[in-house]
Amino acid sequence: MSLCTDRLLAALGPDSVKTAPEDLASYAYDAYSADHMPSAAVIAQDAREIATAVRIAHECGEPIVPRGGGTGLCGGAVPTSGGVVIATNRMRRILALDIPNRRARVQPGLVNFDLSAAVATHGVFYAPDPSSQKASTIGGNVATNAGGPHCLSYGTTTNHILGLEFVDHHGNLTTHTLDDAGYDLTGALVGSEGTLGMVTAVDVRLMRAPEAVRVCVAAFPNVESASEATSAIIAAGIVPIALEIMDKLITSAVEAHYHAGYPADAGAVLIVEIAGMHDDMDRTENDLARIAREHGALAWRAARDRAERDALWAARKGAAGAIGRIAPNYYIQDACVPRTKLPAVMQAIEAIAADAHVTVGNVFHAGDGNLHPLLIYDRRDRKQVEAIVHAGTEILRTCIAMGGTISGEHGIGYEKRETLSLVFSTDDLAAMARVRATFDPRQLFNPDKIFPSGMTCGEVKAQALA
């Protein structure tokens, strides 16, 4: 065992510190297809244990890899350079609930879904709802600035975080809130993918549950027409709570698995949720249905009750899992384009997939322009692997060419760090590197993530201080 591991064990004990290979194997990967063994995993009981673990790892020069639910899709929690994984699974309490002021303080390991479930009886909810919400944690959501279907109207995680407690590279616990005088450190930490510090408590904003909610499903002949309808809805100045598209491949798989009532024979379905006051529901639905029909909708219907709404959403959020029925493996891309570019980008994706002889399914947050093409393959076939990697890169290049970006909500992580330089200039990245150099001068927090590999520790520092 290393000096670092010995010190961790001495300070925190074997209940919190795991070093056996069979224990560490669980912390070697996340939902991305890469795995690297850490030298130790700390399953922290509280913020003080995280602070101790960070201090020891930092003093020993070991990488520190924060980990929430391990559901990240771009390798953000993979200890690619080894080191110490610090997991928050045990820190899942709501520390304070302030309903009159609509806020809560929670531990980072609290599962997203459990937060909204716990506060629902008070007539409030936590808005960000990534599809992984039954397993992903608030801390992980903070790290990636997670989104979800309902972010169209409510905004992403960063719009719902009021403050953070975090451990810096020295192992010191500190806090920052949006009401503090001084720089918006909360804004910088959210979405920094564990590269600036480790979050140990989160102040979240809760929202008042709407008086009325309606979920509607429209059937379209193809993805292009559904995309055109989406662009037209946004262009008409209607911003529903959620506006999602699933193509035929995905809808069929979802319906076969969940039996939620989606029209499995449609070329694409558009899921629209509106919420607000009872007074607005009929008029807004009528406007939406009219625009949908003008763009080729074959059918339109509203869910009858809450049970049907929940079933539709459960099926939509389980789409990636349902793909397991039709393919051994899939590679999910994440990119975002201006909303008017949706029809063009969907055509381009179809052409890229055809050229690469790859089957692609589409399930995405259409209202935000946030795409999630699922490239289906068999990882045992090297040619198929090469084909999906090539197609994935081409899709990202296409999105960038259309004024978009390479990640809307999954993050850059390990997977896309080389692609980041397609979006940002060296000067842009150097400004970001200054932030990194401020918080983590030795580059020990989650190394190999976000920044292109060419920007090594020395180069980042040199650029930051140049």
Place this chain on the structure above:
Amino acid sequence: MIAPARVDFDGIACEMRDSARAALGGHEPVYAVAPRTPEALAAVLARCDAAGATCVAIGGDTLQSFGNAPARFDVAIHTDLLAGILAYDPRDLTVSVAAGTTLRAFADRLATERQFVPIDAPHTARGTVGGALAVGWVGPRRAAYGRTRDLLIGSQVALADGTLACSGGMVVKNVSGYDTSKLYVGALGTLAIFASANFKCLPLPQARRAIVAPLQDESRTSALAHLRKLSVEPTVTLALDGFDEADLGRNALFLLFEGSEAVVDRATRETRSALGAAGVASASVLDAPQSAFQRVLDAYVAVRATGSLTVRCTGLPTTVDERRFAARSRARDHGCSAETIVDANTGDLIVRFTRPHDLPEIASALLADLRVEMPSATVIAGTPASREAVNAWPNVPPAFAHMRDLKRQFDPHDILAPSRYVGGL
């Protein structure tokens, strides 16, 4: 005494201005320049950095009362030539705007497409987008629509070393790289100077209605409690005591509702009923809600010629009325009058202290006492002598060491608005 820095701006696309008109906190700069392009802005900063000349960006000069006077002030950088809408496809509900664009011009352009970005800053005819971002202005509608930083989806800034750096983009969901834009918002130009900003736009509500009612002390608590139970939440709930620049009467409740006609009608009915139950009988609907709201926003930073100091105290909505009471007590302790704006939605308390003739002499002690109970109290406006007598900022926040390190990384020679910000940043 440090000799004024000499800077050569030859070859940079900028206009030289009268430096005497750019004085700030008693300091008159040596130079005043107005860059014509973002590249020119960056070039100006590069020359200043090389010469060790300190810079302060000036937009519409409407919110320069934020922050302390700079420790040194060599170069005023006017941003008014960096103006205009840079990219706007209304169908995308996103817009890119140059930093020197006035808030009114920005709002007017968006309004032609029935869209808006709720920045809610005062003096929009002169105030600029970059200025509102630099001071981190937060308006009363943020509980409904989010803070300005929540609608900021990207930016281009000039850094002290003369580089131009972008973050974010023109899409509404973006987790590509650090969200550095947020660090520059509210940094008072001490980390970088905005060249342009990209925003997510919102559709203008179909209807907007302002309701005003007199609010006496005996019915105040009951009225605010009843309003919290409304099924249609007002986007603005303000209780003003004083601030007659708003032209709403001495003690006024100001409510703004936004939404569909049906919802706003329902809100009006429910509000009249709730206020009636609280003993407030005469709620009236204002004819021009937007201009009434703008008058209120302008009043936030209005000063009394005889001497005033205005502070913002943030806190929880449920404690805002208690804080108002405490602020008025501290004012009495120091022989001052206190006018207040209570924001029941956000928890903001605005207090304007007045005392004819000698406010500067007691301002520092008054503020020190106030900050015992309200540590967040931050000066946002005041007569020059009163502002110069106090530290505009509260005590440094817990994470100040990281802020100081950030300043060193972005501005190692301390040329950007030195000592303007909290803790001497």
